[in-house]
Amino acid sequence: MHKKFLPVIALFFFISSNAQLKSPDDFLGYKIGTRYTPHWKIVSYFQHVAANATANVRLEQYGQTNEGRPLLLSFISSADNINRLEQIRLNNLRLANIAKDRAAPIEEGAPAIVWLSYNVHGNETSSSEAAMMTIWALVDPSNTKTKEWLKNTVVVIDPCINPDGRDRYVNWFNSVVGKNMNPSLSAREHREPWPGGRTNHYNFDLNRDWAWQTQIESQQRMKMYNQWMPYVHVDFHEQGVNNPYYFAPAAQPFHEVITQWQRDFQVTIGKNHAKYFDANGWLYFTKEVFDLFYPSYGDTYPIYNGAIGMTYEQGGGPAGGLGALTDEGDTLTLLDRAMHHYTTGLSTIEVSSLNASRLVKEFRKFFNDAVSNGVGEYKTYLIKNSKADRERINALTVLLDKNGIQYEFAGGSSRGTFTGYNYFSSKDDMFTIEGDDLMIHSQQPRSALVKVLFEPKSKLIDSNTYDITAWSLPYVYGLKTFGSKNKLPSANIRQLTLTNFLKDAYGYVIRWQGLQSVKTLTDLLREGVKVRFSEMPFEIGDQKFDRGSLIVIKKGNEKFGSSLASVINKVCNENNVEANTITTGFVDKGFDFGSSKIHYLKAPRIALITGEGVGSNSAGEIWHFFEQSIDYPVTLINANDFGRINWGDFDVIIMPSGNYRFLNEKASADQLKDWINKGGRLVALEGAVAQLAKTDWAIKSKKPDDGSDKKDPYAALQVYEEREREFLRSNIPGSIFKVQLDNTHPLAFGYPNFYYTLKQDDALYEFIKEGGWNVGVLKKDSQVSGFVGSSLKDKLNDALVFGVQDMGSGKIVYLADNLMFRSFWENGKLMFCNAVFMVGQ
Ligand SMILES: [Zn+2]
Numbered sequence: 001m002h003k004k005f006l007p008v009i010a011l012f013f014f015i016s017s018n019a020q021l022k023s024p025d026d027f028l029g030y031k032i033g034t035r036y037t038p039h040w041k042i043v044s045y046f047q048h049v050a051a052n053a054t055a056n057v058r059l060e061q062y063g064q065t066n067e068g069r070p071l072l073l074s075f076i077s078s079a080d081n082i083n084r085l086e087q088i089r090l091n092n093l094r095l096a097n098i099a100k101d102r103a104a105p106i107e108e109g110a111p112a113i114v115w116l117s118y119n120v121h122g123n124e125t126s127s128s129e130a131a132m133m134t135i136w137a138l139v140d141p142s143n144t145k146t147k148e149w150l151k152n153t154v155v156v157i158d159p160c161i162n163p164d165g166r167d168r169y170v171n172w173f174n175s176v177v178g179k180n181m182n183p184s185l186s187a188r189e190h191r192e193p194w195p196g197g198r199t200n201h202y203n204f205d206l207n208r209d210w211a212w213q214t215q216i217e218s219q220q221r222m223k224m225y226n227q228w229m230p231y232v233h234v235d236f237h238e239q240g241v242n243n244p245y246y247f248a249p250a251a252q253p254f255h256e257v258i259t260q261w262q263r264d265f266q267v268t269i270g271k272n273h274a275k276y277f278d279a280n281g282w283l284y285f286t287k288e289v290f291d292l293f294y295p296s297y298g299d300t301y302p303i304y305n306g307a308i309g310m311t312y313e314q315g316g317g318p319a320g321g322l323g324a325l326t327d328e329g330d331t332l333t334l335l336d337r338a339m340h341h342y343t344t345g346l347s348t349i350e351v352s353s354l355n356a357s358r359l360v361k362e363f364r365k366f367f368n369d370a371v372s373n374g375v376g377e378y379k380t381y382l383i384k385n386s387k388a389d390r391e392r393i394n395a396l397t398v399l400l401d402k403n404g405i406q407y408e409f410a411g412g413s414s415r416g417t418f419t420g421y422n423y424f425s426s427k428d429d430m431f432t433i434e435g436d437d438l439m440i441h442s443q444q445p446r447s448a449l450v451k452v453l454f455e456p457k458s459k460l461i462d463s464n465t466y467d468i469t470a471w472s473l474p475y476v477y478g479l480k481t482f483g484s485k486n487k488l489p490s491a492n493i494r495q496l497t498l499t500n501f502l503k504d505a506y507g508y509v510i511r512w513q514g515l516q517s518v519k520t521l522t523d524l525l526r527e528g529v530k531v532r533f534s535e536m537p538f539e540i541g542d543q544k545f546d547r548g549s550l551i552v553i554k555k556g557n558e559k560f561g562s563s564l565a566s567v568i569n570k571v572c573n574e575n576n577v578e579a580n581t582i583t584t585g586f587v588d589k590g591f592d593f594g595s596s597k598i599h600y601l602k603a604p605r606i607a608l609i610t611g612e613g614v615g616s617n618s619a620g621e622i623w624h625f626f627e628q629s630i631d632y633p634v635t636l637i638n639a640n641d642f643g644r645i646n647w648g649d650f651d652v653i654i655m656p657s658g659n660y661r662f663l664n665e666k667a668s669a670d671q672l673k674d675w676i677n678k679g680g681r682l683v684a685l686e687g688a689v690a691q692l693a694k695t696d697w698a699i700k701s702k703k704p705d706d707g708s709d710k711k712d713p714y715a716a717l718q719v720y721e722e723r724e725r726e727f728l729r730s731n732i733p734g735s736i737f738k739v740q741l742d743n744t745h746p747l748a749f750g751y752p753n754f755y756y757t758l759k760q761d762d763a764l765y766e767f768i769k770e771g772g773w774n775v776g777v778l779k780k781d782s783q784v785s786g787f788v789g790s791s792l793k794d795k796l797n798d799a800l801v802f803g804v805q806d807m808g809s810g811k812i813v814y815l816a817d818n819l820m821f822r823s824f825w826e827n828g829k830l831m832f833c834n835a836v837f838m839v840g841q
Helices: 008-012 024-028 039-052 079-083 085-095 126-139 144-150 163-176 216-228 260-280 300-304 334-354 356-372 387-402 447-454 515-526 558-574 616-629 639-644 666-677 687-692 720-729 826-838
Strands: 057-064 070-076 112-117 153-158 232-239 251-254 308-315 323-325 331-333 380-383 417-422 427-432 438-441 481-484 507-510 532-534 538-540 543-545 550-553 579-582 598-600 606-610 635-638 652-655 681-685 735-741 754-759 772-778 783-785 799-807 810-815
Touching: 024 039, 024 126, 039 057, 039 070, 039 126, 039 163, 057 216, 070 126, 070 216, 079 085, 085 216, 085 356, 112 216, 112 334, 112 356, 126 144, 126 153, 126 232, 126 334, 144 153, 144 334, 153 334, 232 334, 260 308, 260 334, 260 356, 300 308, 300 447, 308 334, 331 334, 334 356, 356 447, 387 438, 387 515, 387 826, 507 515, 507 558, 515 550, 515 558, 515 826, 532 550, 543 579, 558 579, 606 616, 606 639, 616 826, 635 639, 639 666, 666 681, 666 799, 666 810, 681 687, 681 826, 687 810, 735 799, 754 826, 810 826
Parallel strands: 112 153, 112 232, 232 308, 606 635, 606 652, 652 681, 681 810
Antiparallel strands: 057 070, 070 153, 323 331, 380 438, 380 481, 417 427, 417 481, 507 550, 507 579, 532 598, 538 543, 735 754, 735 772, 735 783, 772 799, 799 810
């Protein structure tokens, strides 16, 4: 039984009876694992297999990357199954209760669907090599075992989720490796340069993006995933060179929605893998490190969507090269790494085939339970939709649509008073239902995902998790939400629409409420429209406008003549934003449009510091935001070029989280100070704030008060076995805190007087005492959701999180927490835009 796995190398030399169909070795012209295969050749091999094994394989290009590389899915099964592939897919959607039609699904004879995803982290390269070996084993005519499995199993292979990252790594590696590979980890071929191949074009980690789908690769892939809904999903990875192989079952914490069957089958799969690893004498571990909690991974997301989701981790990663010397003195080769992934891949297909009917039955049960009972204590999440929240609600519905989560608007008139958990007060409160309120019911196919994304606090059995511990969407989007234990009455209204029909007038006002407003601004600026904004609220007739409202008047826009109305109309309609006509500059309350409280908004020229020393994720989030979210020009500058830039060309410099050498050098630090004094606006994020705090001209760090520990004379005595627990006491892996905002300051325009922030470290800053503004501060008891180590819990308070310091004619904006974490922390993006477009105008 093992033999099909072990002599695989021999199989590669087997001359197939089908003269056309070639093994990877024959097709590529080299033995797999002896060099890296660039993405285009992997694509060629998958095309070759599809063209020469037509009865058993369908290949589909589902999209392309930012750099134009194709994204592929290969479907492999018996000829019978391939012939009725579309029926299998539709039947499967019926089993999951998400088919558009209401036809009854057929359980009997439905094949298991196993989806294998390779190389999501581009520099964990062995897996795409393994993907070629795996598809070959499935189509190789001499391999009768796999043919047996394919009778009741459809295998879906994504040979490379992240082609841009993979090629970044492979092209770099091939350019630095010598005639022979060098296994010494000191050799340069084991030291990948910034930003590395792990991430996609915009430095995003695609294995944190499954639920949020902020990236083009995820968006295109998830469309396919949701049209298929596999029963088993594997995400192939690599970890440090010295680590043994990791496979399921996963480590604690498991999210509580994970069913007993999902837990049990992880063990069944793990035991099947162990059989092969034991037979080969290979080392592995299970139940440690890789947990199942954060919802946006390639293992958890499939689990919350009814599948058995798993991560497999081979030692190697970017340091692996073609061969790497381990601590034990062995040379770990690319072939070894690929063989291990190949083995677990086939073993996964085998065990799924052996349990196909049970997989189908449990999959069906998962979705039947979801629809009839719903997961979690809340039957409906009601999200209040005041006028100021419109854009936040719109952004949330985009996310719900991406994930196939059903929702509706309340519609009609008010219908009484209800009681439910109020996310903003953290207790049960009364609420009413009004027309535009958004409702999400728990009884729906994606019930588990709804619970994971909406629950106010996730239950953590073990706090030692790999990732952030809080992502509850009402906080992420800043939306007033109630969790109701009773299902609230439905109205079945799917959409709220808005269309502007503006006529020629004195001017137009657009409220500043979210990213749609920002996109409206950047579109208007691109059209050459001159825009102003009000720093104070104002009223004209019965129209009330808050701070930050954008004002477009004829003055300055003479070149548009009477067509100004149609320009505003077009831009506002494209962005689904309301524009208000005003007939006079004489306001009833507030300041007239000629007042100095109304500011002309000069389009800022923006530089983003990037490159060596800068946090690549942080820089990537901002780069992606400007280009893909608000379509506004930004100039990327390498940190090492700091001394060679003409800074007078820029109004705003953004320093992402990072370690900036030029701040430690007096000449360049003086250059930066000089630029600020002359009117420059510096926006510093997270680690950049920490580094500025070490200079004598910026804000100061604040030591967390650790008085409590000192009272215990034995505090230093710790039990060795408890050392990981001890670490947790001072750990903050990513938790939600309520920040008090001064929303009269431009940095907080468009917000109420609070904001929910994702806190990922214990860096605290003193209040700015003079020459600046403490716009966002932590007061007492501000922690809302997620894990915070017990020794930190009472110390994270009375500190600045967001602030602005005046310096000469310029400003420094401090953003100590990440406002757009992984681009899914939606409600922070407006504040970032305030820092860039509003502050200092
Ligand atoms: Zn990985």
